[in-house]
Amino acid sequence: MVEIGSILLIDDSESVNSRNYSLLGSMKLFGEIKAYSNPYQAIKHLEKDFNKSNLDLLPSIIFLDIEMPEMDAFDFLNKYLDIESIVLSNYKPRIVIVSNYILKDRYLDETNKYKTYGVIGHIRKPIDKADILDLLEENFGK
């Protein structure tokens, strides 16, 4: 398996972020792990690190909660895709949608729509190590 870079966790629940931070950290497969409970701050963080022109700072995988009060995952993706400098660059993070339930209806359609823009799949809570290993095998495996 190739080396995995850093991770960005975005969930409005701080306790969920803490739990996933602990889980992913214990796997010792990733670089830096950052977590945000406010998606606007996460966008700012991405833009700031991108402007430092150091791609190593940027997350290889973004775990994105589907339902947040400030904006849902797809609003987040729209705002992210509005940052022209990032979108036109070679930086292409993998994005994983995280939800309480199996995706259906609008959420499933939207997730499929955003696959063109880096969404690689969907995981239900609780995230566990087997889910992560499957995901890595599918997307980063040799």
Added chain:
Amino acid sequence: MKDLPVFASTELTDESFKELLPHFFKEVMDDFELLSDAFLVNNLNEVWRLAHKINGSALSYEAIRMSSKVAELQECSKINDSIKLGEQMDQLKEVIDLSYEYAKQYFQIS
């Protein structure tokens, strides 16, 4: 619903979660207070949102009885039935308190 275990297991799937459980319960209890306030002013969108948030946290910590109860409340918030919703709120509070006591007993959290 009472047949569901309080947590998925009496052993934590990851020992490090034990340190995080007090944080989890603090956030859930704070969110429940906000949910109660939203219920009192009949702000059902906010009730739904906070119930959804508690559910996500409960699922992540494998507090499955809490998750199931709050999912029922979430569904109930979609229909404007304040009596039923009030009952669901009381039941959720009971499950949160029970889960906390359970965690103290089995996971020795402070």
